[in-house]
Amino acid sequence: MAKSKKKKNTSLFRLFLWGMTILIGSFFIFFGSIYIGLWGKVQTESDLQNIKQSEATEILDYKGAVIDKFYKYNRQSISYSAFPKHLIEALVATEDARFYEHDGVDNYSLLRVFFKTILSGDKSSGGGSTLTQQLVKNIYGRKSYGFFSLPVNKLKESIIAKRIENVYSKKEILELYLNTVPFSGNTYGIESAANQFFNKTTSKLSVSESATLVGTLKANHSYNPRLFPERSQLRRDVVLSQMQKYGYLSSEKATSTMSVSIQLKLSKRNSFQRQFFVDLIKSEVEAILDSINSKNDYTYNIEEDGLKIHTTLDLEQQKLLEASVKKHIGNLQPQFEGEYRTDLPWKNKALLLRIAKNTKVYKRLKRSKISEEQLLDSLQKKRPIEILKNGESTVLQLSTLDSISHSLKQLNAASLSVNPKTGAILAYVGGVDYRTSKFDIIKNSRRQVGSTFKPIVYASAIKAGLKPCDYFSAKEITYSNFKDWKPQNSSHKEEDPYLNFSMKHALTHSLNTVSVKVLERAGIENTITLAKSMGVTSHIVSEPSLALGVAELNMKELAKVYSSIANQSKVPEIHFITKITSKTGEVIAEFTPAQSKPSELGVDQNRILLALLENVVDEGTASRLRTTFRLRQDLAGKTGTTQGNKDGWFAAITPELVNITWVGHNNQSINFKSTRLGQGANSALPIFGTMYQQMVKQDRFNEITRATFPLLSENQREALNCDDIKRDGFFKRLLSKDEIEKNFDDEKEKEDNKEGFFSRLFGSKKK
Structure with missing residues (x-):
């Protein structure tokens, strides 16, 4: 019996040994497969030496000023000497107490985690990762391997951590760590975090402030001192207790520091509007580098190679x-x-x-x-x-x-400024705040443009032979062949049927009823063709409502249209990158903008159109630039408001600057309740007005603000010299046929004013 029991125990022991052998063997095979790279690249010591050599790529404006930078690891790198002693002590005491004793992997901590966390379920023992392993995770991230994700990533981090310890000193590892680790509030690196939460440099942090920031590392969101001040303070006190425990703080100092609440002083220096342009640059440059890299032996990296991106901004x-x-x-x-x-x-x-x-x-x-x-x-x-x-x-x-x-x-709002002669982007705001909406209106959106389309309609009429002093009645007409469509003016006031308005006056005051009649005379297809030649690439609807701006265009298209008006009918190509150079100054890529193309509008006709838009500023819907903003410079422009006050627009023209501004909602089901508030003159124009007002005050912008439009010729002045309003005489009122309903006809040879006296007296027989 005893012999049988002994034999059974021996069998069980052998089974256990076999099991352990298989388990250990499997582990070494698994570890070996990771080590040799079967689960993805494991950085060598040679690769790791390049970490500190990585340099940020700079985005430069047209004068070489730094707009922003692209980093792989952080936004503001600082050296170890800038770290206050208590910051290092807080970090080590809280995150890796044996940091100065291990070689990248703390086997003692791993055993502690294994027995306390896995076997006894005590989650307070921590995760077992050293600062060096955390550094690896910060730099290289983690990949998904399904069920094996955790063991593969942990083992890879252990291998790389040991190699990092062979390449770098402890001080260098701490420097890399604090410059790469993510803090609360979507900030990376200690310098960014110190600036964000305490509006100071890292070297000026107090013990309490250092402990607060180190405390957030355990859970960035949960311990965010801005969102959860009480929870963050409790966590700060844990860090202070750890510092006391390991002899970095006296009990008196720890107690006195804990007795004071966290005092935040948030930075206001970050521009969350500029990020739209930064994102635009990044997507464009990455595509350029991909093309270059596919043809070269050397691979350029936007976040590591210290490139210089020269822009027009x-x-x-x-x-x-x-x-x-x-x-x-x-x-x-x-x-x-x-x-x-x-x-x-x-x-x-x-x-x-x-x-x-x-x-x-x-x-x-x-x-x-x-x-x-x-x-x-x-x-x-x-x-x-x-x-x-x-x-x-x-x-x-x-x-x-x-x-x-x-x-x-x-x-929401977006505003784009360009040089009308070259198409170079000078200023770019894709939205009100990048944090609340990352959707770039300028890059991605097409919206109805309202009356900012009308200059194209009037340009088409001028091209067709109409004059600024041709007169139109503003009375409302129902167009039976377009579902009884009856356009109205924004005032909704029924005009005197015997009053006639010059084309100049109608555009100045954005009269919808006249604009539809002008489109009819110019021809819809003619107008669409002209719009395409002026820079519009989007599909345009072929219907009378085009006169009121139902076309859905991108802001860059409008910028091209209005630039052509400022640029003597030449359409520039919108661009924003001039060249990319290496950190040594070698030109990697250089870009010459496409030559401006002439639109189908003649230069003399274009100058007449520009004069009409000058009148919009002097006397019409954009007159706030003269009255409210007191601007006396050469200016032209057009306001725009879409149906239901969903979108407010203003297109500004100066000799050296064109600005397109939009205001509205991302969700197009929401609109302004009143035209008083939502009209482009009120919702969008002040953005340009305020900016230009400040530009006028600064001598550095004199080249723009003191520029003048080309003078009008004698013939052009004569063409614009007429009364704005003309009332029909007695006999014309007696003989005129009051039109209430008609078919929209864009064939100019069928226009009423080409019929003879007796045709109008007895009624036209044309059908």
Whole structure:
């Protein structure tokens, strides 16, 4: 019996040994497969030596000023000597107490994690990763390998961590770590975090501030001192306790520091509007480098090779445009909300839920397979959220649905300035705030352009032989062959049927009823053809409403159209990168913009059109530039407002600058409640007006602000010299046929004013 039991125990022991042998063997085979790179590249010591050699790529404006940088690791790299001693002590005490003793992998900590966390379930023991391993994760990230993701990534990090310790000193590792680690608030590197939360450099951080920032490393969002001040303070105190535990702080110093609450001083220096241009540059340059790399032996990397990207942007003008957008939208937002008294679209629960279904939060909750009632409760649970309110960032207690509601009512704006002679982009604001919406209106959006399309209609009429002093009645007419369409003027006031308005006056005051008649005389297809020659590439609808701006265009298309008007009928190509050079100054790529192409509008005809748009500023819908902003420079332009006050536009022309500005909502179901507030003259024009007002005050912009338009010739002045309004005489009123309904006809030879006296007296027989 004993012999049988002994034999059984021996068999079990052998089975155990075999099992352990297989397990250990499998581990070494698995480890070996990672080591030799079967699970992806494992950086060699040679590769790792390049970490400190990586240099940021700089985006430069046309004068060489730095707009922004592309880093692989951080946004503001600083040296070890800039770190205060207590920052290093806080980091080591909290994240890796044995940092100075291990060689990249702390086997003691791994055993502790294995026995305490895995076997006993004590999660307080930590994750076992050293600072060096965390550095590897920060730099190279982690990849998905399905079920094997965690062991593969951990082992790769261990291998690379040991190699890093062979290449770099402990001080250099700490320097790399603090310059690469992600902190709260989407900041990378200690210098960015110190600036973001305390508005100071790293070297000036206090013990409390260092402990606060180190404390956020455990969970960036959960310990964000801006969003969760109480939780962040508790975490800071844990860091201070760790510092005391390992002898870096006396108990008195730790206690006194804990007794003081965290005092944030948030930086306001970041431009979240400029990021739209930075993103545009990055996507464009990456495509350029991909093309270059495919043909060369050496591979350029936008985040490592210290390239210089030379652009056409004027950084000083960019700053003025950013400030103008922020100021105007900050003023306009409360006025917009104030006009809504009932039926608030951003309080419509069905709309909020429909939008919520596209959020990451909703999709995550849906995957958890909770009930619809529980899901709805979760969407209504409040938490601290950073939002934009009246142009300033603030933190409020909001639920997911509250956050959607808030973003839904936020006005957005975009503004683009170009040099009309070259097409070079001078300033670029793709949205109000990159944090709240990363959608670039300039790059990605096509919107109805309203009356900013009318200059093309009038240009087509001028090309067809009409004169600025040709007169049209502004009375409303129903066009029966277009579903009884009856255009009205924005004032909705019925005009005196016997009053006739010059074409000059009609464009100056943006009369819709006249614009439709002008389009009829010019011809729809003729107008579309001219628009294409002036820079429009989008599809244009072939219908009378084109006169009122139903065409959906991109802002860059409008910039080309208005640039051609400023540039004697020559259409420039919009561009923003001039060249890319290496860190040694070698030209990698250089770009010469395409030569401007003449539009189909004659130069003399174009000057007449420009004069009409000057009149819009002097006497018409854009006269606020003269009255409110007191601008006396040579200016022309056109306001635009789309149906239902959904979009406000202003296109400004100066001899050396064209600016296109849009204001509205990302969600096109939401509009301004009144034309008073939503019209382009009020919603969009002030952005240009404020910027240009500041440019006029600065001598550096004299080349732009003191430039003048070409003088009108004697014949051109004569063509513009007429009364704005003419009233029909007695006999004309007696003999005229009052048109209430007609068919829209764009064949000029069938126009009423070409019929003879008796035809008008007895009625035309043409059908």
